[in-house]
Amino acid sequence: MAKGDEQAQIGLIVLGATGTIGRLTLDIARRYPDRIRVIGLAGGADADKLAELTAQWQPEAVAIARADRRDGFLAKLDGAWNGVCMDGPGAATQLAAWPGGTVVVNGIVGAAGLLPTLATLKAGRRLALANKESLVLAGELVCNLLEQHQSAEILPVDSEHSAIAQCLAGRTEASIKRIILTASGGPFRTLTSDQLAHVTPQDALKHPTWNMGRRITIDSATMFNKGLELIEARWLFNVPFAKLKVWVHPQSQVHGLVETVEGSLIAQLSTPDMRLPIQLAITHPESWGEAVPPCDLAALGRLDFEEADEVRFPCFTLARLAGERGGVAPTVANAADEVLVASFLRGEIAYGAIAEGLAAAIDQHCPVERPDLDDIFAADAWAREVTGVFISLSGTGSSGGKR
Numbered sequence: 001m002a003k004g005d006e007q008a009q010i011g012l013i014v015l016g017a018t019g020t021i022g023r024l025t026l027d028i029a030r031r032y033p034d035r036i037r038v039i040g041l042a043g044g045a046d047a048d049k050l051a052e053l054t055a056q057w058q059p060e061a062v063a064i065a066r067a068d069r070r071d072g073f074l075a076k077l078d079g080a081w082n083g084v085c086m087d088g089p090g091a092a093t094q095l096a097a098w099p100g101g102t103v104v105v106n107g108i109v110g111a112a113g114l115l116p117t118l119a120t121l122k123a124g125r126r127l128a129l130a131n132k133e134s135l136v137l138a139g140e141l142v143c144n145l146l147e148q149h150q151s152a153e154i155l156p157v158d159s160e161h162s163a164i165a166q167c168l169a170g171r172t173e174a175s176i177k178r179i180i181l182t183a184s185g186g187p188f189r190t191l192t193s194d195q196l197a198h199v200t201p202q203d204a205l206k207h208p209t210w211n212m213g214r215r216i217t218i219d220s221a222t223m224f225n226k227g228l229e230l231i232e233a234r235w236l237f238n239v240p241f242a243k244l245k246v247w248v249h250p251q252s253q254v255h256g257l258v259e260t261v262e263g264s265l266i267a268q269l270s271t272p273d274m275r276l277p278i279q280l281a282i283t284h285p286e287s288w289g290e291a292v293p294p295c296d297l298a299a300l301g302r303l304d305f306e307e308a309d310e311v312r313f314p315c316f317t318l319a320r321l322a323g324e325r326g327g328v329a330p331t332v333a334n335a336a337d338e339v340l341v342a343s344f345l346r347g348e349i350a351y352g353a354i355a356e357g358l359a360a361a362i363d364q365h366c367p368v369e370r371p372d373l374d375d376i377f378a379a380d381a382w383a384r385e386v387t388g389v390f391i392s393l394s395g396t397g398s399s400g401g402k403r
């Protein structure tokens with residue numbers, strides 16, 4: 001591509017621009033100013049950060065989910081930008097279909113990422129997907145949309161799924177025996193069940209290898225995140241749960257592996273830095289240059305692997321079981337977890353109450369086979385409500401109750 005060739009430039013829309021994935025995506029855009037044009041930015045509540053990014057990137061359009069922060073956002077810019085500002089819960093969804101967008105990075109956290117994912121695919125665009133919740137809530141609907149819109153595609157941003165996609169390249173479905181996702185094990189990998197009962201949000205926020213948003217960091221500590229990733233892999237790679245496995249690998253250099261029927265084990269290794277999977281998702285199938293320094297195995301000396309401990313990490317098991325049960329069970333698990341993690345971070349409930357609240361919501365939910373969007377949103381709202389009640393009662397005798 002010739003320098004400054006506008007036609008060949010990627011029109012990038014970054015949803016969740018004010019978050020960790022958003023920041024790293026903009027790092028990639030900064031490295032390739034001739035090849036990437038940032039045309040849209042979406043944030044949630046952080047108006048100051050969004051205004052800073054808007055002044056810097058001068059996108060055509062901006063979406064801010066919290067309508068009450070719009071005035072503050074514009075005031076902070078003080079005339080330094082004259083694009084279109086959309087606000088409210090549907091703003092990121094509108095932005096995903098903004099004209100001229102060719103790649104949409106969805107780095108929104110939680111169920112709020114689902115509608116923007118659907119809008120991106122309906123617009124026939126490439127979706128660089130970090131928001132795993134889209135597939136957790138609506139894997140089947142997302143896959144149906146992909147089939148209906150030929151030019152739409154999903155490139156995974158989650159490092160494990162990016163690794164697996166790299167290992168799978170060119171392989172037939174029949175040749176795959178197992179897909180293995182790795183997990184760092186988080187900050188509590190070596191703690192006993194007794195020690196786990198006393199961990200604080202500050203302990204849980206100290207992830208040993210990755211620097212991420214608060215929810216995914218807590219979900220990594222409980223390993224709920226790894227259960228969500230199994231569900232994500234089930235839909236991305238169209239494999240049954242029986243073919244999916246997790247290995248704990250504390251060094252976080254191997255991100256995913258594929259075992260073939262012949263007995264070959266193919267692994268992807270790289271320095272743990274999300275800029276690699278983000279760059280691959282944006283540029284595939286082209287290679288634009290180094291995204292991260294390669295990992296130095298000789299300097300590292302050793303790589304360790306162990307089975308995931310489902311007794312000490314019940315949230316992992318609960319997420320996996322919700323995925324296997326299907327229907328709205330993953331939606332219920334995700335919504336309950338969002339509410340429980342926020343409550344744990346506010347210091348309202350103990351660590352153990354996250355698993356208890358999750359189990360309660362999943363046990364009580366009303367199954368719906370092959371849910372449509374209305375079923376999914378109803379299940380999401382129900383789970384948030386029932387979990388709110390669980391939290392308000394959890395100080396009254398539950399073992400994992402209020403601090």
Ligand SMILES: NC(=O)c1ccc[n+]([C@@H]2O[C@H](COP(=O)([O-])OP(=O)(O)OC[C@H]3O[C@@H](n4cnc5c(N)ncnc54)[C@H](OP(=O)(O)O)[C@@H]3O)[C@@H](O)[C@H]2O)c1
Pocket residue numbers: 015016017018019020021022042043044045046047065089092106107108109110112130131132133157158159210211212213214215216274
């Ligand atoms: N961080 C990682 O390394 C990593 C790796 C793999 C996958 N992921 C996945 O990527 C997603 C984002 O993770 P993260 O770590 O980047 O989270 P984060 O740092 O907490 O950022 C979340 C982003 O979502 C925005 N947001 C929150 N609620 C929203 C809403 N209702 N509508 C629109 N935007 C909203 C936030 O905006 P404000 O801050 O302005 O409120 C922020 O920009 C998650 O699904 C996570 O599982 C992350």
